[in-house]
Amino acid sequence: MIGAGDFGVFFNPNDFGTLATLHLSAGDKQVTGIFNNPQQTAKLKGGGFVEGDKASLLLPDHDAAGLNVRDRVTVAGNQWQLVRTPVPEGSGLTRVYLGAKDAKQSSNPAIQY
Template identity: 80%
Template sequence: MIGANDFGVFFNPKDFGTPAILHLSSGNKHVVGIYKNPQQTAKLKGGGFVEGNNASLLLPDSDAAWLNIRDCVTVAGSEWQLVKQPVPEGSGLTRVYLGVKDAKQSTKPAIRY
C-alpha cells in the first residue's frame, strides 16, 4: 500500500514531477507537482485529434494548503491562474485547476457571495 511518505517517488522531477512556483501573497513558494497539460493532444490514425482536459497540477496537501482561487502559478514556463478553489482528493493530494492567466483579468471575483 502506498503511504504519504511514498509520494516523493512520484513528485521527483526525474520521474513524473514538474517544478512549479506558487505566487502567494506571502511570497513565492517553489514546489514540485504532477502537471497535466491541456495542450497535449492525441492524434487519431484516421485523422483529427482528441484534446486533453483542463490544465491541472497535483500537489501534496501541505503544498496546496495556502492556495486560493485566482492565485497565480508558474509551471513549465507558463503562467496560470487558479480557476476554482483547490480540490483535496482524500489521499494526501490536492488537485489545482488552472486557467490561462491574462493581465487584463481582475484578481477579484465579479460575483459577490
C-alpha cells in the first residue's frame, strides 16, 4: 500500500513531478506537483489519442494549504489561475484546477461569495 511517505517518488521532477510556483499573497512558494494539461495529448500505439478535460495540478495537502480561487500559479513556463477551490482527494493529496491566466483578467471576483 502506498503511504504519504511514498509520494516523493511520484513528485520527483525526474519522474512524474513538475516544478511550479504558487503566487500567494504572503509571497511566492516553490512546489513540485503532478501537472495534467489537457492540451498535451497522449498518442495511442494503435492510433488515436487520449485527452483530459481540465488542466490541474496535484499537490501534497501541505503544499496546497493557503491556495484560493484566482490565485496565480506558474507551471511549465505558463501562468495559470485557480478556477475553483482546491479539492482534497482524501489521500494526502489536493487537486488544484487551473484556467488560462490573461493579464486583462481582474484578480477580484465579479460575484461576491
